[in-house]
Amino acid sequence: MSGSDAPEAVAQPRTAAGGLFFDEADRVLLVKPTYKPGWEIPGGYLHPGETPSEGAGREVKEELGVTPPIGRLLVADWAPHPTEGDKLLFVFDGGVLPAEERAQINLDGLEIGEYAFHAADQIDELLIPRLARRVHAAIDARSAAATSYLENGVPRC
Template sequence: MSDSTVSEAVAQPRTAAGVLFFDEGGRVLLVKPTYKRGWEIPGGYLHPGETPSQGAAREVEEELGIAPPIGRLLVADWAPHPVEGDKLLFVFDGGRLAPEQFEAITLDGVEIGEYAFHELDQVDTLLIPRLAHRVRAAFDARADSATAYLEYGTPLS
């Protein structure tokens, strides 16, 4: 782009990152926010200048009171919201929580009021559809040692 080119509008998505943690039985950890209905994965919006993995780690520490290592990227999803606009959402692998990490979980009591481990077949009823699609894609990516790219929660073929 040269100096004489008229600048054009570019996407400025809201960016968020979450983490999937598992127990010894392969169930996924979900959290229940206090400020809205339903369940979520631990995570949230990034702060300015923060990378997705840094934001995911910060959110986990704020919400759960633990600071386990954040693993590899499982999913990147371009998922615009009809009200909130463009969104770019990342899901990282948190791996299996060790017993001492599980025992150290301390909910913040402000944003998160409850947590529980759930089977994969429960995510469709517990999560909003677009997040359920993302979590299912993350499960598949984890099993395949891959990273999935989604648009609107759907893998590109």
């Protein structure tokens, strides 16, 4: 508490989680939303009381129609947005989606219009810069079998 009796303001970030999935050629799965331009990773905002890993799994099921296991946390990114306020974003390792599971992908058609696997060197041209930084950091964390804390997509330590 400060010198006044008013409670101190605390951050109340919007929290989102997604999964990073690959094919056998080590390409990253990206989805194309119907409601805005560009590509994203599968994921979205958490529901009240939902853990980040649960939210990532729910969003993948809603968007892609499949329920692959959600693996370990790759990155946590504190990424305030100029118009949307504080955000805390989690990316989990979805691993390699086997061909049988890829064949079962059934897009929701409402939020997601298409999906494709892309090489890591295409990420910067397909994703907005803050998401591209986060995805690159997640790929690096996966390769190092590590978890990385980011601020605006940039590793802190």
